[in-house]
Amino acid sequence: MTDRQLGFDTLQIHAGAHPDPATGARQTPIYQTTAYVFRDADHAAALFNLQEVGYIYSRLTNPTVSVLAERIATLEGGAGAVCCSSGHAAQIMALFPLMAPGRNVVVSTRLYGGSITQFSQTIKRFGWSAKFVDMDDVEAVKAAIDDDTRAIFCESIANPGGYITDLPAMAAVADEAGLPLIVDNTTATPYLCNPIALGATLVVHSTTKYLTGNGTVTGGCVVDSGKFDWSASDKFPSLSAPEPAYHGLVFHEALGPMAYTFHSIAIGLRDLGMTMNPQAAHYTLMGIETLSLRMERHVANAGKLATWLENDPRIDVVTYPGLASSPYHGRIASVCPKGAGALFTFGVKGGYEACVKLVDALELFSHVANLGDTRSLIIHPASTTHRQLPPEQQEAAGAAPNMVRVSIGIEDVDDLIADLDQALAKATA
Template sequence: MTHGFDTLQVHAGARPDPATGARQTPIYQTTAYVFRDADHAAALFNLQEVGYIYSRLTNPTVAALQERVATLEGGAGAVCVSSGHAAQIMALFPLMGPGLNIVASTRLYGGTITQFSQTIKRFGWSCSFVDFDDPAAIEGAIDENTRAIFCESIANPGGYVTDLDAVAAIADRAGLPLIVDNTSATPYLCRPIEHGATLVVHSLTKYMTGNGTVTGGAVVDSGKFDWSASGKFPSLADPEPAYHGLKFHETFGGLAFTFHSIAVGLRDLGMTMNPQGAHYTLMGIETLSLRMQKHVENAVRVASWLENHPAVAQVTYAGLPSSPYNDRVARICPNGAGGLFTVALKGGYESCLKFVDGLEIFSHVANLGDARSLVIHSASTTHRQLSEEQQIAAGAAPNVVRISIGIEDPDDLIADLDQALKNAG
């Protein structure tokens, strides 16, 4: 039987505890697991049997979350990790090596731009940033050392909607995996695998958990990419010395990436999600569709009001008819354009700071996707490490404020914005 999204967000990956009958997924707060006997232990360590060894690798609470996220995204499997940034490194880890590169959109979260432009250099990897509205630029940036294409479905901070179908077609022609960060959209608004994505990454910290309590990340494997076709992905296609020459793609097929991420990635990088964090995220996902509907409904109302305010130069929300990306919403994000956008103020940088400081209901925090409405001036915080040119390209210019619309009463949000804009001059 095929179940709907609302049913899956409650039930996928969750079964009554066989020992106690507990209906909610228990928090398995344990480091290690007792083996049945020596043969059982050997089979687990040889990847001949699936089971629990040590909680750096696998944990029943985290496993339930992995199954739920993979199911909602329409993927074959998933691995959950300690943060969204950890998820990005985990996604790249089996694909990359010294001298190799990725091609990424200029419209990314500022921390991701820093990770890709600076930190991955320490591994000998590199990244070319291009405008993903320019297919020729994407194709022109791909060379023989490119191993992945990376973008966000709904870009943070500006709410820009990527034409995933067009980008996936380029990735297919190049024989490369497309990695899509689906944090801002969640699988309720967008399912990147249905648009050709190979891997989907999440910061579970945001909308998936939805209450600002934990950090977490996930990498979802579509199970559809042929890792053995080109010779470019030896970690997945060639013999693995640490497992007596086992070939992950040959052995595990559509789950090759997932098994490699656990058996090698978590084993050696240790970016483990804790079981209590997984529990909070499982509970958050149970109401994902309800929350996202309210986020979208509120965002449309608030963005429409802001667009007509005399202090506002521009609102970037793709859910507005005036947005150049509005025509993509029905195709890429059929349930709405999300709850994230930016507002450019006519008063510039100083007005932005006064505006942020003057808000009362909105919380001034470096986060998004909370049930509470949040605000931040990206140029002086999350995107501060970027040049002004990079800030503008990422949608975080000095006169721009990022707003994450929560699930409060929209009239109260509008009243708060109105008084803060007046005080900001």
């Protein structure tokens, strides 16, 4: 079957995995080890010189984690991937080979609150900066790019509001500027959206969310398309210039489409140490095996529940892009043709106080700071995930005080509607 293109449902089970050569174990084992024995001194030297691919130390690579990286890269259509300890770690890992003191990244105003803080505050400690732009305004994105810009960053389906980014338009802007487009595909997953096929250079994930799908472990992943020409300008010396730590090796020249991935392992994980542990990789591998099945149910439930909410007089607004009333509804066919995801917000009449009462009155929905679980989840962003932001940034991110965010699970949707109905009755009495 080597000449046949396997389908997504097959790849989510088989990609990257083979029966264990030592034992014949069919499921990928948890290789719970720190280090690996070298065949001899020459083998060790070749591994450390990047002349041979293999395992040295689990801060860098681990067989269980490697299977996960290959599976996610395959599902995303990338050349390679590197897994790390969390979604936030993945964002720093993604920028690390591209940035330097004084450089900036143009980012969407519609991001998860923690990402906004990471980009607006934390990256300053590296001497980097971020320019926040509404990515519905293509001309504003172009205007924000300057000689020090090194990437454009957005989410495919934005958290918390479920807004769909026009990825082909952003890719065109990035290409014109000679910059990589980085897309956080956590909310959509590769089942609903394929950013690389739409022009993205890099894709990042919080594997904590839908890829694992069961709320058990944290993790992150960076996928490289392998298509960007890192040597086309002098903007990316980490990849296009000699690397002193490897005797002058030029990553892009030596490794071609795998240059970014190898750099992220050999330097990024080596020095930042944002390592994914093998047990977390194992849980995520098991989760991915049912990804398409879960996403279909997530999307179906979200559509039914959002429609019910939109018709409820106790609700001001519903942001789900799957609704015909959404200004982002027209982007579904081109950006995420298999569905608009299962994350959105809705406004409750009564504002902040009503939202708090709603959250406290729910019984099936879990009040947690997470998304992408099999269980339906709810949170009030203005008092939690986005509370560190000033009011204007809360509004821009879709986290106004009267809005709650829901991540719709795979339960019986009628039970979810009944739970919201009774909680809204108490919240708006």
